[in-house]
Amino acid sequence: MTTDSWLGGAAAIATLTFDVDAESPVLAAGAHYAEHLMTMTHQSYGPDVGVPRVLDMLDELGVPATFFIPGWVAQARPGLAASVVERGHEVAHHSYAHRAPTSMSEQEEREDFARAMAVFARQGIEIQGHRAALWGSRWQTPELVAEHGLRYDSSLMADDRPYRIGTARGELAELPVHWSLDDWEQYAFLPEPHIGSVIESPVKALELWRAELDGMRHYGCLFNLCCHPFLSGRPGRIMALRRLVEYALECGDVTFMRCRDLAAAVLADPALTARPLPEPPSYP
Amino acid sequence: MTTDSWLGGAAAIATLTFDVDAESPVLAAGAHYAEHLMTMTHQSYGPDVGVPRVLDMLDELGVPATFFIPGWVAQARPGLAASVVERGHEVAHHSYAHRAPTSMSEQEEREDFARAMAVFARQGIEIQGHRAALWGSRWQTPELVAEHGLRYDSSLMADDRPYRIGTARGELAELPVHWSLDDWEQYAFLPEPHIGSVIESPVKALELWRAELDGMRHYGCLFNLCCHPFLSGRPGRIMALRRLVEYALECGDVTFMRCRDLAAAVLADPALTARPLPEPPSYP
Amino acid sequence: MTTDSWLGGAAAIATLTFDVDAESPVLAAGAHYAEHLMTMTHQSYGPDVGVPRVLDMLDELGVPATFFIPGWVAQARPGLAASVVERGHEVAHHSYAHRAPTSMSEQEEREDFARAMAVFARQGIEIQGHRAALWGSRWQTPELVAEHGLRYDSSLMADDRPYRIGTARGELAELPVHWSLDDWEQYAFLPEPHIGSVIESPVKALELWRAELDGMRHYGCLFNLCCHPFLSGRPGRIMALRRLVEYALECGDVTFMRCRDLAAAVLADPALTARPLPEPPSYP
Amino acid sequence: MTTDSWLGGAAAIATLTFDVDAESPVLAAGAHYAEHLMTMTHQSYGPDVGVPRVLDMLDELGVPATFFIPGWVAQARPGLAASVVERGHEVAHHSYAHRAPTSMSEQEEREDFARAMAVFARQGIEIQGHRAALWGSRWQTPELVAEHGLRYDSSLMADDRPYRIGTARGELAELPVHWSLDDWEQYAFLPEPHIGSVIESPVKALELWRAELDGMRHYGCLFNLCCHPFLSGRPGRIMALRRLVEYALECGDVTFMRCRDLAAAVLADPALTARPLPEPPSYP
Numbered sequence A, B, C, D: 001m002t003t004d005s006w007l008g009g010a011a012a013i014a015t016l017t018f019d020v021d022a023e024s025p026v027l028a029a030g031a032h033y034a035e036h037l038m039t040m041t042h043q044s045y046g047p048d049v050g051v052p053r054v055l056d057m058l059d060e061l062g063v064p065a066t067f068f069i070p071g072w073v074a075q076a077r078p079g080l081a082a083s084v085v086e087r088g089h090e091v092a093h094h095s096y097a098h099r100a101p102t103s104m105s106e107q108e109e110r111e112d113f114a115r116a117m118a119v120f121a122r123q124g125i126e127i128q129g130h131r132a133a134l135w136g137s138r139w140q141t142p143e144l145v146a147e148h149g150l151r152y153d154s155s156l157m158a159d160d161r162p163y164r165i166g167t168a169r170g171e172l173a174e175l176p177v178h179w180s181l182d183d184w185e186q187y188a189f190l191p192e193p194h195i196g197s198v199i200e201s202p203v204k205a206l207e208l209w210r211a212e213l214d215g216m217r218h219y220g221c222l223f224n225l226c227c228h229p230f231l232s233g234r235p236g237r238i239m240a241l242r243r244l245v246e247y248a249l250e251c252g253d254v255t256f257m258r259c260r261d262l263a264a265a266v267l268a269d270p271a272l273t274a275r276p277l278p279e280p281p282s283y284p
Helices: A024-029 A031-035 A037-061 A071-076 A080-085 A106-122 A141-147 A202-219 A235-251 A259-268 B024-029 B031-035 B037-061 B071-076 B080-086 B106-122 B141-147 B202-219 B235-251 B259-267 C024-029 C031-035 C037-061 C071-076 C080-085 C106-122 C141-147 C202-219 C235-251 C259-267 D024-029 D031-035 D037-061 D071-076 D080-085 D106-122 D141-147 D202-219 D235-251 D259-267
Strands: A012-019 A065-069 A090-093 A163-167 A170-174 A194-196 A222-227 A254-256 B012-019 B065-069 B090-093 B163-167 B170-174 B194-196 B222-227 B254-256 C012-019 C065-069 C090-093 C163-167 C170-174 C194-196 C222-227 C254-256 D012-019 D065-069 D090-093 D163-167 D170-174 D194-196 D222-227 D254-256
Touching (some): A012 A202, A024 A031, A031 A037, A037 A080, A071 A106, A090 A259, A170 A259, A235 A254, A235 B202, B037 B080, B037 B235, B071 B080, B235 B254, C012 C037, C012 C202, C024 C037, C065 C071, C071 C106, C090 C106, C106 C141, C141 C170, C163 C259, C202 C235, C235 D202, D012 D037, D024 D031, D037 D080, D065 D080, D090 D259, D202 D235
Parallel strands (some): A012 A222, B012 B222, C012 C065, C012 C222, C012 C254, D065 D090
16 A cells, blocks of 8 residues: 555544534425424434534544535525534535435436535535435436536445546546444434434444444445434434544544545545446346 | 522433323324223333332432323323322323324314313312423424413423523423433334334343433433333333432432423523524425 | 232242244235245244244253144144143143234134134143234133133233233133233344344343343232244244243242243232223223 | 264354345336436445455355355356356355245246346356245245256245255255344345345344354254345454354354255255145135
């Protein structure tokens, strides 16, 4: 491994990412949920209580992070994105209305994408990367990301190491995600709309993520953790997340990066070659 | 932190709450379940076996608690609410028929609310607080609670510390709840009506709640635990609950309170300002 | 506590019960599953592999057990019930076709009940007790059990100690069950028909049941464990069950009984009074 | 136990099997998922990242394995099956399109079966065994397997030790599977199509499988572990799988075999007698 590798000499790279969805996933499931007061407060806890608590924790630990914010959320809470950038973290694109591209027409996806870009432009927030709502990318999504001049995407699962995607509108770094590195599967519970059924102990989530981190240190991977402030911002969970970061720091061979900085390293890594996406598979 | 803070010098406040739903959630899901003998006995275990066992445990540990009882349950078991008050605990409003406000018209909600108030009035039980059935509050619910002269609500999730809600009919203390501090998600199982699919070990529930309590002691929060006697009244589970309370007492920095006493402290805390509820969010 | 108490001086009574359902629950969900070879072998494992293994384990540990067998299963495997009785254990009634009484008309329930009685009569198997398929008793079921001259039922959940039910056709001992003392919720998995979604480790099931046993020793209860040979007969699970029984034996204050022997003690206990079933609850 | 027993003197036999399904189970659930880029990458991770990692691990541990590959997958990735055989492992039949026999007509099943055989014949891959997609065998499936000259099937659950099935077209060894020895139930998560809801920690999966292995060493069984490279190929999980194999090797009484080698031992074991499949059960 050379020093110009995306790993930069580390055993694994860690990107802490926070999807600040607020009410948008619930309202995308049904606009009438706006009338459900408890449900709305369940979601507003994320930006209002979780995000400040996460920002403080990151300060205390001295690690950077990336916040994926739907444009609608940034618009409804005008100071939110700036409060993240001011603390040295990155804000990235997470759709406008938190609807999956696979649930929209190509035209709807294009309009939703541009609308979020416009919100951030008005707020003076520079955007370099994108994560699809619900990770629900269509085959055309990466090209759309490149078309807007972004450098990376973080929605796909073809590897557990970053890779490069060639599109007709330019090249992207892909920083892959996975269900097992998402706090939603461990913590989300809401009967209506149904977003999950099991509430795991933070002890279990920590055990799972630490096992994955150790495996990724063995194999030289990207530990791309996806957390949601309305879930991981709660007291017992953020303490577990803090312990996870402390463990990674103690390992001494894990580097924490903002996604944009990792993407730059990936795009500059001479060992990685951009490949165009294959055709969708043909099935009998 | 001043001594007139709602925390009163403690690291965290703990409110033990017991929702004594009896048969009502099952019958709300379908009146024909009244004919299902096993299902009815599954639910009647709560008031008949669970509540006396919980009351004895509270006596032994010397901690107060709050019992949220649907009016229909209090009416069907005339001595139930009094048996709670006699032991020094609080009885609070938990709807009449355990139907969520979000599933009722405003007029139905108003009638259901008043009907429960009338039951408790006839039984000489003074009511100061409310918890919506299924925590299913609508935007109008807090005002209805204030209109009846109650001091607090305990159904929302906008924070993990108490807050104050201003309504057109007066101010309320909100003592927020959360799915992770509810025994239903850990223990409830019934195939028809389906109320849950996983039965966790009490060891896991204790681990989860202890992690949350420790986090809340770190952040100065309200540990508002919601238990159901038909679930947590079972032998292995009440032993775990006892160990949780013993742990909290050993910490030395957790104060146990009835909800009404906490609500009074919240309403008297000069650092908390009542805010009107925001408008329901507008979503494209 | 006097020596003529049903507890007989023990801290808790343990009844090991095995529901030998074989293919019947799957076929009750859809007769076409008879064509699904894998599914049928999944179920036949119970009587063919699980039951002999359970019988050997019970011999080695020297504890008695009760086997609830649907009449259809006993009929299709003529030597099955006798093989249980020959080893000193009890066979009891578990419907004919493993359909819940709540899913049948009263006439269908009566015919199903009698048909199972006839199978056992032809096989010379004496029956003293009953457990409803899926524990799905209707309000009329206990009277039907008494009408056939049986002494006990084991399908209800009004308590975690035995109780006595008065019916128009005589008195029954009720040996209550509970979801948390059933191996189905811990181990059952089958996508079609869907019978469960989570496969827990035997370590977790052992932890759960041991916690409940310890709680029941504290409160003087009936540890009425319900296992299914197609689930708990598997190697890792039967080893955990063996450890549970060994633990209970080491406690020194737990008595293992056949259900019929416990039922006799319950019916002779002067401290227990038979109460008629209440009316089904009336709900608005 | 004689030395010509299928156990060959071991306490248990272990067959590590990997079902390389790639995109096929998702496309079988809906051809339109081909347009879902994230979903397709979630699946392609299996052959592209998981399989090479598994092959390396097997080399390092020095144990053989069997890879069940749908014909469609082998066809779409021409070098895949050969890469497995070159490392000394076995490739076996896993349908063409990963549709369950129970969801096809007999004619469709026959064509699907033959189509997969033709793919492997063209690739020069010799096939000796079969595993039904989704383990969804019909009553006619074993005869079809025998008709094509294969020696074994691995889809049924009538025992946890191998057995012999007599069919009109010859005899098969059955190497039984079980849900509890499948990584799908522990790890699979995908909301659309829904393939699972819970992501367990590798620590829990290891605990479960080790408990089953220990039980199988006690009872003399076949530990037939079914893993999927898109699931168990992930870093934390493959480390747990490695520890499981290391544990089994340390036991000193577990023999690892390819399925074909075990099948040959089963068919040569004089203590095992082939029995024809019984009739499908008749149910009222």
